[in-house]
Amino acid sequence: MDKLLEVNELTKRYSQGNVLARITLTAVDHVSFYIKPAEIFTLAGESGCGKTTTAKLVLGFEEATSGTMLHNGKMQTRREKAWITRGVQAIFQDPFSTFNPLRTVDSYFHETVRNFRLARSKQEAVDRIDQKLRLVGLTYQEFAGKYPNEFSGGQLQRISIARALVTDPKLLIADEPVSMVDASLRMSIVNLFKQLRDELGVSILYITHDLATAYYVSDRIAIMFRGNIVEMGTVEEVLMNPRHPYSQLLRDSIPQVDPEKRWTTTVTLSELEHEEYLRQGCKFAGRCPDVMDICKGVVPADIYIDDVLVKCHKYSGK
C-alpha cells in the first residue's frame, strides 16, 4: 500500500518539576498511524490528548523521544525540518495569531516564494501567489499591502491555507483550523479541505475536537486519549459505530443540532488531569462505565475488529 506518511511507535515525554519532585508525562505514547496520498486523516480528541504534540513532532518543531517517521518509505531524521525537506506545511488554530500584526500579510507569501526559490521574477511570484489565493476564493489585489487586522477570522484562515499551498505541499497539517472560526463560516474552510484533496491530491492531517466536521470531511479517523490512540478506522465505522467506551462517550457528547435528541444520561468528568496521565493500565479506567479489574493494571493491546483498531480489554479474546 502507498503510504505518504507512516508514523511508528512515536513517543514524546516531558519532564516537569525540579530535581526533588520530578514527574514525567508521556504526552504521546507509542502512537502509530499512516496517511495515504490524497486522504484526509483526522486525529480527534480532547485538549491534552496529545494530538497537537503529535503534529509538532511530525513537522519537526519538536524532537521525539522515540519512534520513527517515514515519508514515502524514507526515514525522517531527528529534528529534520519537514517543511523544507518533505513538502509538509501547516496551518494553525488562531487565525489572528498566525500572522504578525505588525507585518503585512503578503510579505509572508513573498518570503515563502523567495526562501523556497519558487519564482525567477517578481511577476512570476505574484502570479504564483495569486493562483494559490484564487484556490481559497481570494485575489492578490484584495490582499496586497494589508495588515492582518484588516481581515476577518475566516478570511485570515483561508489566507493561511493559501500561504501553506504556495510551496505545493503534499501533506497539510491543520491543527484545530476551525475552532476559532465562527460556526457559520466553518464549512467554507472545511469544504476547502475537500476541494484540496479532490482537485490537488493534497493529503491533510486534520486535528480537531469537533467530531461533526471530522465526520463530514475525513476519510479515516483516530481517536486519541491521554497520549494513546484508542480507536482508529474509517470515519463511518468509528463514528457511526464507536466501539471503545471513550469514543462512545465522545460521540455522545457532541451536541446534536436537533432538540429532539437531547442528552438523557449524565457524564462523569475527570477532576485532575495529571492523575489520568500517570494512571497505570488503561488511562480511561477511572471514568469507564464498563471498567473491569484488568483495566486498572494492564495496558490493553491493540485489537483489530473489521479493520478498526480498538485499544480496550472489552474486546480481547473475541
Next chain:
Amino acid sequence: MIEEKTVILRTEHLKAFYLLEVHGTQKTVKAVNDVDIQIYENEIYGIAGESGCGKTTLLKTLFGEIVPPLRLIDGKIFYRIDDDEVDVSRMKSEAKRKLRMEYISYIPQGSMSVFNPVLKIKGTFADFIGSHVHGQSRAEIFELARERILELGLPKNVLDVYPHQLSGGMRQRVTIALAASLNPRIMIGDEPTTALDVVVQRGVIQMLKDIQKNLKNTIVLVTHDMGVHANIADRIGIMYAGKLIEEATTEKIFAQPLHPYTQFLINSLPKFGDKSMRDSVPGSPPSLADLPTGCPFHPRCPHVKDICRQEMPNFHHLDENHKVACWLVGEA
C-alpha cells in the same frame, strides 16, 4: 406546559451604542439596535448569532452594566422584582449593585481571573457569600459555602484546593456555582461552554440545566454554537447586526426556521450520518459601525428583494411564540 408565563426581564426599543473616537473622527458602533425582548420566569433563553452581532453587548445591557464607551441611547430595561416592574436603566448604581448576584448574576468565562489565586476556593466562596449575607461568623459562612457546593453537585474536595489546581472544566463549573450560590432569579451566561472540550461542555450544560430546574429561575445564555442551544434552550432569539431577527421555541427554530439567516445557521452545521455538501453563510457579517440600509442581512441574502434594501421589516407574528422580521414572510 400550559401555565401563565410571567415576564421577568423585558426591554423596550433598547438601543445601546459604542461611541468611539478613532483618529479624531466620531464612530458609532450600533451593537444593540432597537431590541425588544421578553424573557419569562423559569426558562432558559438562548441568544445566537455570529461574533460581532452584538450579543455580548446585549447581555451587558441586560445585566445593567453600561459603562463608557458603551452608552444607552434609547429604550428601557425592566426587571420584575416582587411583582413590580422596575426600570433598571434609571436605577442608581448603588441600587443596581445590590441586585447583582442576589437577583441577577453573571457567569463569566471560567478564566483564572475570576478567582483570587492565593485563596483556596472556599475562601473565594466565603468572601463572596460573606459580602452579601451579613451578621454571620466566618465559620458559618464556610459551612454555607460547603452546603451550596454539595447542592450544586460539585465534589467537596474542590473547596480545599487552589484555583490553579482545577482543570478547565472544573473551574468553569465552580464559576457557575459561584454565580448560583445566592439563588439569583436570573443568571446570565456569555459563552460559558465555548472554550471547553465536548465532554466537559456536556457536563457544564448538564449542570446549568440542573440549577435551572432546582431554582426555577431564568437563564439567559449567549453562544454561537447552535448545538448547545438545541440541547439547553427553551426559546431562542437569533441576533444579526445588533437586531433580533427571529425568535421562537427551540423546536420551532430547528424544525421550521423562517429567516434566511436562521436557515443558513442551521443548515451549515454538519450532522452525523449525513455527508451531503453543506455551505457556510455566504459573505461576512457587516461592520456594526457601517450598517447597510434596510434589512442588514440583504447583502448576503439569496432571496433579496427591492424592499429589503430600503426598509427594515417589522416583526411578523406567526403565533404566540414565533416571530420573524423578514420581508419574505407574512407581508407577501
Next chain:
Amino acid sequence: MKTLIDLFKDYRFSFAFVVLLVILIMALLSFFSPYDPTLWYVVPRDLKPSSEHLLGTDSNGQDIFWQATYAVRNSLTISLISASVSRVIAILVGMIAGYKGGTIDRVLMFLGDSLLVIPLFLIFVMLAMMVREHMNLVVLGLMLSFFGWPWDARLIRSMVLSLRERDFTRTALLSGTGTIKLVLKEYMPFTMPLIFSTLINNMAFAIGLEITLALLGLVDLTIPTLGTMLNWAYFSHAILLERWWWILTPVILSICMFIALYWLSVSISEYLDPRTRIQRVGA
C-alpha cells in the same frame, strides 16, 4: 507628525522635550566656548553672576556657564555610551537567551542575575579605584554599561519567550525564514518600545552614578562633568562661603535632566504601550 502632536498633548512630554532641548543646546554651545575647560584662572575668581559671566565664576577662576556647557556635554556623552552599549548587550543576550532557551539561556541568565544581586555600588567603587589612572569618558561609559544590561536583558528575554510561542513564529519558520531574520523581522518591532524606554532610563542611571562616583572623587576631576563640577564646588566650601551660583548650577541642571528623562521615558512608553494605544484610539 501626528505622533508628535499626540505626544505634546501630554504635559510631561512637553516639559521633558523643552528641558532636554535647552540642555542639548547648552551641550552644543560648548564647542563655541571662549575658554579651555581644563585651564584654571582664566577669569577673575568668585564673581557673582553678571552680564559678562552669566552664572558667575568659581574659585578656580573658571566661567561657570561655559564650564557647565562642557559638563552637560560630557555627562550626556557618558550616558549615551553607557546606554547604547548596554542596550546592545541587553538585546543580544535577551534575544539569544529567549530564542535559544535551554543551557544557553540558563548560563546567560545566571550571569545577568549575578550582576543584579551583587552589591553593585561597592564593586563599582573598587573598579573605579583600580582604573583611576586611565579613567576617561569612554572607560567610564563602558564600565557603567557593563552593569546596565541585566535587568533589561531579562525583560527582552521574557518578551521573546512569549513571542516564540505565538503562531506567527511558526508561520515564519514554515515560510522558510532563518533564525536571524526571524528574530530581526518578527521580534524586533515588538521589543522596540521597551528598548527605547529602557534606553532613557539607563541614561538617567548612568548620569546619576557618574555624579556619585565624582562626588567620591573616583573619576578624573580635570574633565568637567556634572559630577566633577559638584565635587569642586562642594570641596571648595561653596556652600559655606555662600557661593550659591556655583553649587546650584550642577544641582539644578542634574535635577532638571533627571525629571526630563524620567518624564520622557514615562510618556513615550505610555504612548507606545499597546494597551494605552487602544484606549487612545478607542478601537
